[in-house]
Amino acid sequence: MLSGSRNDALKFRGTQYNASLIASDEPVSCPTHNYNTFVVSRQPLIIYIENFLSPEESKHLLDISDDKFEPSTVTSGNPDDVSIRENIRVSESALLERDDIVRCIEHRARAFQGWNPYLNIERLRTQRYTAGGYYKHHYDWNEGPQRSENRITTFNVYVQGDCEGGGTEFPRIKTPDTKKGRWCEFLECEDNSGEGEELEERMGVTFKAIGGNAIFWENLSPDGTGYEETWHSGMPVKSGTKVGLNIWSWGIARR
Numbered sequence: 001m002l003s004g005s006r007n008d009a010l011k012f013r014g015t016q017y018n019a020s021l022i023a024s025d026e027p028v029s030c031p032t033h034n035y036n037t038f039v040v041s042r043q044p045l046i047i048y049i050e051n052f053l054s055p056e057e058s059k060h061l062l063d064i065s066d067d068k069f070e071p072s073t074v075t076s077g078n079p080d081d082v083s084i085r086e087n088i089r090v091s092e093s094a095l096l097e098r099d100d101i102v103r104c105i106e107h108r109a110r111a112f113q114g115w116n117p118y119l120n121i122e123r124l125r126t127q128r129y130t131a132g133g134y135y136k137h138h139y140d141w142n143e144g145p146q147r148s149e150n151r152i153t154t155f156n157v158y159v160q161g162d163c164e165g166g167g168t169e170f171p172r173i174k175t176p177d178t179k180k181g182r183w184c185e186f187l188e189c190e191d192n193s194g195e196g197e198e199l200e201e202r203m204g205v206t207f208k209a210i211g212g213n214a215i216f217w218e219n220l221s222p223d224g225t226g227y228e229e230t231w232h233s234g235m236p237v238k239s240g241t242k243v244g245l246n247i248w249s250w251g252i253a254r255r
């Protein structure tokens with residue numbers, strides 16, 4: 001049974017409801033999470049999550065994806081406009097069956113966002129890149145009317161990061177102070193010893209592909225416009241294999 005608030009959320013979604021948007025609030029018994037969080041940016045909100053997936057969950061996602069991978073597509077947002085465009089994106093994607101482990105990952109993504117009843121999760125997909133694979137700079141949000149449904153948030157989860165290259169780059173985000181804390185474990189850091197005063201000015205962040213870890217960000221500002229700062233790319237994989245997991249939450253901007 002859906003709760004009252006879920007009914008409201010479904011009503012709100014109206015005609016756009018389809019089987020690819022799910023809420024994952026069925027009763028599931030899930031392990032408690034074991035992640036650490038690090039704030040990369042407050043506006044737009046970008047949070048780095050260490051150990052979002054356990055090694056067992058990552059292995060399971062790889063196992064259930066393996067025979068489902070198909071060439072990845074791109075779309076303008078219009079369901080009739082979906083195509084393979086190798087000048088934009090070279091990878092393979094797999095739509096995941098919703099078994100209990102997958103449902104617990106959906107559940108974790110909703111819990112992370114405070115169980116917002118107006119948020120619906122798109123069916124999870126893994127994405128595999130081998131040497132030469134990449135995803136050019138893009139936004140995850142669709143341009144369109146500010147108050148219509150959109151991908152309000154993204155979790156870009158690394159399921160497997162056994163590769164050279166393949167980081168996720170955000171050129172318009174201010175570089176954190178990489179001399180402090182653990183940033184250089186997670187980010188590509190230039191060797192910049194001694195140039196402390198330049199840190200204020202530096203732009204751009206590239207997250208390393210580290211299996212189990214994730215980047216979470218908000219795509220929309222409170223008025224419903226997409227954040228230009230969320231422009232990002234999957235950098236070319238030079239060798240090895242990278243597998244990501246996309247968790248997109250649909251809704252409207254903060255109400």
Ligand SMILES: O=C(O)CCC(=O)C(=O)O
Nearest residue numbers: 135167168233234235244
């Ligand atoms: O693979 C990456 O690093 C980025 C993937 C991405 O941006 C996407 O799938 O929308």
Ligand SMILES: [Fe+2]
Nearest residue numbers: 138139140232
């Ligand atoms: Fe993306």
